[in-house]
Amino acid sequence: MASTLAIVVSLLLLMFFAYRGVTVLLLAPLMAALAVLLSGDSGFLLPIYTSTFMSALSGYVLQFLPIFLLGALFGQLMADSGAAQAIAQWITRKLGHRHAIATIVMVCGVLTYGGVSLFVVAFAIYPIAKDLFRAAGIPKRLIPAAIALGSFTFTMTALPGTPAIQNAIPIPYYGTNVFAAPGLGIIGGLIMAFGGLWWLQSRARKAAANGETYGDHGQDILDASADVSTHEQKPMPIFLAILPLILVIGVNALFTYGIFPGTNFSFMAERFPQVDPAKITGLWALIIALITANLVLIISRLGHWKSLRESINKGVFGFMLPLFNTASEVGYGAVIASLAGFAIIRDFVLNVAPGNPLISEAVAMTTLAGITGSSSGGLSIALQTLGADYLAMAQQAGISPELLHRVAVMAAGGLDTLPHCGAIITLLSICKLNHRQSYGNIAMVTMAAPIVALITVITLGTIFGSF
Template identity: 70%
Template sequence: MFSTAAIVISLLCLMFFAYRGYSVLLLAPLMATLAVLLSGDIAMMMPIYTETFMSALGGYLLKFFPIFLLGALFGQLMADSGAASTIANWITRVLGERHAILTVVLACALLTYGGVSLFVVAFAIYPIARELFRAADIPKRLIPATIALGSFTFTMTALPGTPAIQNAIPIPYYGTNAFAAPGLGIIAAIIMFSVVWWWLNNRASKAKAAGEGYGAHNEDGEVSLDPVESTGAARDAMPFWLAIAPLVLVIGVNALFTYGIFPNVDLSYLNNEFPDLEVANQTGLWAIIIALLVSCAWLIVTCLNRWHNLQDTLNRGATGSMLPIFNTASEVGYGAVIASLAGFMIIRDTVLGIAPGNPLISEAVAMTTLAGITGSSSGGLSIALETLGSDYLQLAQQAGISPELMHRVAVIAAGGFDTLPHCGAVITLLSICRLTHRQSYLNIAMVTIAIPMLAVISIITLGTLFGSF
């Protein structure tokens, strides 16, 4: 019992200090050490760190480093080539300030679904959102929630084929691919998009009726309206077809290899060279890696005359992937240490015992709870699947539930409580918009927590009744 209390204390400390802004790179090993000390296993402290924590961290890097690296590189190429701003400006011209909220949501959604990092999207879209909201006299405090809808919700967790790391994490555990349960994913995306869009428009209408308006804000020194200008990329307008092509390639090439090439090629010969390789559990990751590689190469070649400093772009993209992956890998190492403690067995049995006979509910609770604790959907997913993935797969097989449905529920559930106030993405978004939690967080929570959880409940119900589709 005391070992369980040690885990809870460690988790609470992790949440508290993460909210205060301390790096997970420091917190994860320190809080893991605290849990070990409070459990009374002092002699095991160093072996657990070197053999358990670091092994889990290294294992995660081996699995997912290429996706983090290529995703960050692709996002930087999109930003510095001017493609991201071209797409955002095109949507702005088509829809205009009369549909300011929809314009911002679609611009963010198109970029994130195409593989651009949500942080890159937030920086690129905020100046456009600021001008649109000011022209439409919509409160600035609604900008973070609007960007969050397009970046942190349905394009990150629900739409089939999204190259977001959250959608890739379950692949090696469940033997699935990025298009798992596409029908249910689309339904969840529609729920999130339509309900949140209604909510934001309702908030804007009420603010207008109350005479609130955009509000008075000190915006001196904020990022330029032209995000390309700040990157040093070429400033001449890029054709829209050229800007959108890399996003189409990410999804198209991914689908081609997932459904066209890998299923029709006999790869069993690979086991002669790599006897421990489970080919079926890796092809989904391989498809995403190839898609991102092709899209990066396309951007480099087709934009040769647009690069101000290609070497700098490539270097910043590569180094930009380091912090996200090591943060998440450190959280995985923390989870592995927690899972090795005696008290975790009580927690494990409690979680697995939720809704006996329907592991979807238990899985959703585990994913969203750990995502909330870590303040990261990818971190929560990774910890939960590293410690409980095999258990959930076995329970799903016993209950006749497809791995594809388990995959989609896990990903969407992880996109729920991950945006609690201590979430790094929320803190970054608010800092970009120069707003506070007090001004904007309640709307962010409605957009990224309450309504996504409604979507989770809906697809669990549909999946239980009709199976995966």
């Protein structure tokens, strides 16, 4: 019982200090150490740190480093090449300020589904959103929710093939790929997108009825000079701008469904006996797709880069913090799983719905994502500690691993945007707004709509299976 209480205390403190802005790189090992000390295992503190925490951390880095690195590089190249701006401006011209909310959601959705980092998207799209919302007379306080809806929801967890790291994390645990349960993913994505749009449009109409407009935001005037250079940049041709996004999805699908299924990997058995192609080809396909998209983007803009070396360096350096933040949370989860008190928590979670492991999995994923304030962190901890259990339960119940994959990823995008979420804090900072002004609407589009979508997918998956 003392060990279980120690785990709960460490989890609550992890959430509290993360909200206060303490970096997870320091917080995760400290809270893991606290759990060990409070559970009465102080004599094993150093062995647990070096063998359990660091082994899990390094294993995660070994597995997912190329995805984080190539994804961060791709996002930076899309921003610096002008491709992200060209796509945003093209969609804006087509839809106009009369559909300002839908325009921003669509722009963010296209970019993030194509593999651009949500942080890069937020920085790139905010100046455009600001102009559109002002022209349409829509309150500025709705901008963060519109960006979050397009970046943090359906393209991150639901749409098949999305290269978001959240969609790649279950692959080695379940032997799946990023296209897992495509039909259910599309249904869930549509519920998130249209549910979120309905909410934001209704808030805009209510504001208009109350006479509320964009509002007086003096900082916007001060920022105008910074936006001028962005708006005056010569746009990249739209077909070249969108080509890398198509390649990320298309090349991934080609290798996932065409090349790898017909490849005989038996030649690898002698030299790499520990490699199971069935569990790793999903990651290989994503790596090849990101490399291809990066190379095409670089080549297509040769002679137009302001400084290709600086863009590459910035993109490569940018992957380290997100990777090691998530890896530290995985190390924390491994330590928690090694404590005696975790057995009580594990049994409780696994028995939430004994007849349907999908419900239990969803509860575990979304709870840990909420505690850590990170969908990737919560998902990684849950799969590190419970992934094998859920796979065994699913096999007994005749549930497809693809359905497990999709439910896990969508559940991790449920409560991950609680107020202490780093992505939400960063987004509000970019938009120069605060929680009081904008968080209510963010919560509706990033938590309420995704949870409705998750319940729908679990229900359909339980009745009809994976499709």
